[in-house]
Amino acid sequence: MVFGLEELLLNVLFLIVFLLFVPLLLEVHANAFFQKNKKSIFTISMVLAIIACISFPIPILEGYIFDLRLVALTIGGLYGGIPTALLLASVTALYRVLLGGPGVPVALVALFTLIILMFIFNRRFHDGSRKKKVIIGATLSFLSTFAMIVAIIIFQTPFDPMLLFLHLFITTVAAILIIYLYEVIHEHIIVSKRVMRAEKMEVVSHLASSISHEVRNPLTTVRGFMQMMLHADLPEHKRNQYLTTSIDEVDRATEIIRDYLTFAKPSPENEETLNLKQELERTLQIITPLANMNGVKVETNLEDVYIKGEEQFLQQCLVNITKNCIEAMPEKGKLSIVTKTERDKVLLKISDNGKGMTEDQLLRLGEPYFTTKGREGTGLGMMVSMKIIESMNGKLNVTSRLNEGTRFLIELPIVEENG
Secondary structure: OOOOHHHHHHHHHHHHHHHHHHHHHHHHOOOHHHHHOHHHHHHHHHHHHHHHHHHOOEOOOOOOOEOOHHHHHHHHHHHHOHHHHHHHHHHHHHHHHHHOOOOHHHHHHHHHHHHHHHHHHHHHHHHOOHHHHHHHHHHHHHHHHHHHHHHHHHOOOOOOHHHHHHHHHHHHHHHHHHHHHHHHHHHHHHHHHHHHHHHHHHHHHHHHHHHHHHHHHHHHHHHHHHHHHOOOOOOHHHHHHHHHHHHHHHHHHHHHHHHHHHHHOOOOOOOEEEEHHHHHHHHHHHHHHHHHHOOEEEEEEOOOOEEEEOHHHHHHHHHHHHHHHHHOOOOOEEEEEEEEEEOOEEEEEEEEOOOOOOHHHHHHOOOOOOOOOHHHOOOHHHHHHHHHHHHOOOEEEEEEEOOOEEEEEEEEEEOOOOO
């Protein structure tokens, strides 16, 4: 009888779908139902593979059913454990007996042999490496199929040795390939999950670092004003002014902590009409102590112009940019802040004559966690500022020359004073 290629390919397809696709899909699927019923779905998948293989036998010997059910039973039993193996064996025996024919005793011999071997090798399989698992799976498939051939010989059934040993070879090779592919893909899934977990932990770490970075700005301001208030000859009105600013900065730090998670994709919820000149003056109040400490001279030329935005976000953006400029001039320098209106937009130019950036650094500006400050910065401040400007329908253009300085040109749409 001719070896049935069509039936063989069908059997292989059943093995790929039920032994590879379904179990691996369970590994990657996060649905609670699938995770809870993972073992039951795995067992059902193995049962379907066995039934499907038996239902489409490979024509080798008249009255006998040859298929790749032993591969499905081997893999299902080894990965599912002894209880699963016994269940699969029972289903296999029952379905084969129902189909009948002279090959039933032979099938039961092969089945009994495989179950005995599973009891012997099951623990070694679970504790073994990928190579050991492939060897054990191939051995079980080979021996159980060989037992079937021996039973055919014992029952003195005429057969074609070439076809039977071809079936033995195909069964063994199929077991090797399925187990090897399953192990490779399964290991890849595990590694991918570990990488994702590590990335999540890294994000949490960077988020904590960035929050610390952002909160440090107002706290530095508060510290500066507190130091100035220690002077006994400080006028009362100045003391009150510094105290008021310090309280405002503490409030801003609280708001930053509350709102920081929204900065990843800032979308202003409480938009209002803002006077850009007043907002810049408030920013100057905040950064002046830092500028004084660095010996930086601040020059301004501001126009009364109104824009749409959320004050908290805008202040965060302006403080980040101006603070970066000041820190780029550790040994004196000049910070220039100029506004200029052009038709329906305002151009805000913030520039310094500090150390500047290289072309490569300029290209990476705004990338998460890229910073020119080494351990002193997180790189998130600039990224947040750029996204805030984008959320206000604005544009940011940055130019810089090494040892000459950096210029931030912000373009924002103008609105009427009454909104």
